[in-house]
Amino acid sequence: MTNDPSRVGDMDPEEFRRQAHRLTDWIADYLAESGKYPVLARVAPGDITSALPADAPSHGEPFETIFADFEKILLPGITHWNHPAFFAYFAITGSAPGVLAEYLSAALNVQAMLWRTSPAATELEGVTLGWLRKLLGLPSAFEGVIYDTASISTLHALAAARERTVPSVRQLGLTGRDALPRLRVYCSDQTHSSIDKAVILLGLGQESLRKIPTDAEFRMRPDALAAAIAEDRSAGWLPLAVVATVGTTSSTSVDPVPQIAKLCARESIWLHVDAAYAGVAAMVPGHEWILEGAGEADSMVVNPHKWMFTPFDLSVLYCRHMNIIRAAFALTPEYLKTIEAAPVRNLMDTGIQLGRRFRALKLWMVMRHFGADGLRARLSEHMRLAQTFATWVDRSSDFERLAPVPFSVVCFRARAASPEDADRLNERVLEAVNSTGEMFISHTRLNGRYALRLAIGNLQTTEAHIARAWDLLREHTSRLRGAD
């Protein structure tokens, strides 16, 4: 055997080359034909665990053996996010140029904590985030930084808001201080759960998060926000931040950011815009309006791993006051001090994570491979497909649409005699179509009622895929209605 894993050193180089070429062919087939797999894994809880041994092997094994087990044991337990009929949550794409970039990044294994440990990773992050900022029409005062997830981006935004409002927090913390009032964060009742988790982690408590009611199209009501702030101030709360959303998770509604931004400016409250999913659409001609007012915000998150064809994970935080994030977190122990010929940016200063992957590489390869026009064409096509599906829903007497479709997500449901019947029916429709293996959708609740959600975001999704989804939905709805 050319490859004896029990010796020291890495895998034999020629063995790596052979295995990597074999894997390349498997991946090329997979990317071309991922649609042939059942999109939702069909295993039962515990199946994978019970198929695997309870202990690590004592002796090393050839890569063929390991890969054969991947195909036999793990692959049936994969829910295929890179499948053209993955319509759940927010549909995403690990695009071909992005996959190549991740492969290269793993081989380089760069850790981008300091400029010195990663000049190319550090500077490419600045360059690519400049490109994206301009494509989205955001002001040059917005400095960008890459984190793993929107949860972490938003956490940093709210930590910065806390730092600005209570500058002593870094040194003294929040406890045991009589003079410190309760702090308040505002978002709509449609806002993502990551905001709740952030206020918990920051020690503000869920009570600090006041959820503002929304209008008939699920958009935060600025009048209700203004009233809440006024009421809180007179009750002794100190407003800390407002989180406005461009593309909410349930219905992709767009909060009225221009009005909210004006209010925040007047009240001196940090405005964070969560544009994690939909922000990228602002690069499409005719859609610039969706980020109107976001340029006035203090910070904004947008996730290229959601709807910009970049393999998971890559979230971008733009911030008008990155110096405040640095003031909150920069801290250089002796073993990380470096002396350079000119001032440099050390990425570890902009966050709580010391270690950082070379994530800018995939963003760069994706943006260059598709180009700005290519990105726009793909986003437009996804919005066209969503409109097409929405039209089918609107024209059907058996279904109804439950929210506007500004982007690539359609919320709808099968009609029934009563709202309660509709809830029960649509829950069963969801399970039925998902168990076909041909499509995967998820649900939400809008105005308290169960809603089906069809989200488009995979580069291989075509009109044939949504037509098949529509057929399956109608077929199973009829069958389930007949069975009642």
Next chain:
Amino acid sequence: MTNDPSRVGDMDPEEFRRQAHRLTDWIADYLAESGKYPVLARVAPGDITSALPADAPSHGEPFETIFADFEKILLPGITHWNHPAFFAYFAITGSAPGVLAEYLSAALNVQAMLWRTSPAATELEGVTLGWLRKLLGLPSAFEGVIYDTASISTLHALAAARERTVPSVRQLGLTGRDALPRLRVYCSDQTHSSIDKAVILLGLGQESLRKIPTDAEFRMRPDALAAAIAEDRSAGWLPLAVVATVGTTSSTSVDPVPQIAKLCARESIWLHVDAAYAGVAAMVPGHEWILEGAGEADSMVVNPHKWMFTPFDLSVLYCRHMNIIRAAFALTPEYLKTIEAAPVRNLMDTGIQLGRRFRALKLWMVMRHFGADGLRARLSEHMRLAQTFATWVDRSSDFERLAPVPFSVVCFRARAASPEDADRLNERVLEAVNSTGEMFISHTRLNGRYALRLAIGNLQTTEAHIARAWDLLREHTSRLRGAD
């Protein structure tokens, strides 16, 4: 052109196959010959930025063009972490099986937030962390979870300690509550900066972090810890957690965990063990002692991306009370509710990040490819190389060793007439050897004096590499001494 990036859809499948095979050959060469590159990037600040355009390309570009720019512009700006003469910080390896796993993971693009969205990723995480737990001799009460970095693992451990001590924190937060005393966290004066960042983020403030003095071998003094806790209690502080370190960043010292664990049990204080770098060495026969007492801890972090040949990032938190982490953070909005046939683990419940990559795949491939014996052989070899280098230092009249060498890191310096002269000389030696391009070491301060640090952790590092490093160190030290 077979690949027109301006059309909709992903890269043409056959174009992907061709490009991926070419990239595979490049990566195979790179992994075999990374030692031929200057290990530390030789670019000046701004070089990369100025070589790249300020705007994204309008039109998509062929992958060849992009990769040519990678080689021409970015590669000179790479500091080669996967280089056999990378001896700085903690040296790491993006091993061949790990690189293949990351490639596959990028193509699958699984997002492991819910069991349903990733049965294989969710269950493989449980299985591989069980394997690792047993290899390290940790108790079955330790449930494991994978995060990106030790910073995030430790943050969750301290968040859990906060949740246990102040159960109302999730709802009410820490502010505006007269009854809440100041909270205290303890660690040694050698502890990693991630602890400081965690207490800042959690709203405890840096003042809450009390750094306990260490003994002559840089280990936390349990008597000093006991005295600090007693003093704090009588001054009205509420002790929250102790962080003990197994393998500190400066000198890889090992805190006396058994005594600290007894003290924490008596005082009912959460004990978190930071074994991010050195914990894996407990699997090597004769080294079981290093995790003695860690089984009594409440939580422990160990990073396979540091010294277990797993491409960055993959940090593991083991916790005896994962239910407390869930109590702190679990929160399921309607759009993430699922119904399964049996109770399942949803990974989003164990943390602040909703999105999670399929990281267990690389851990599984690395552990299977090398096997337990192969991992032990490689860790032993790195410790043998460090002992060899330490012996050279000890035998030289021109150098002195500054700390014990329990693992794979040697702290030493060139001798000089006075401590101040030694500081200046060794700073210059560091810059001189690093600018050769043949090796990369970093520094720290021990007892206030500048110390060189040589860290071994790359699978391709052999005795020849450390011998060359020793030659370069002696040669440049002599030259710099002569120049004075």
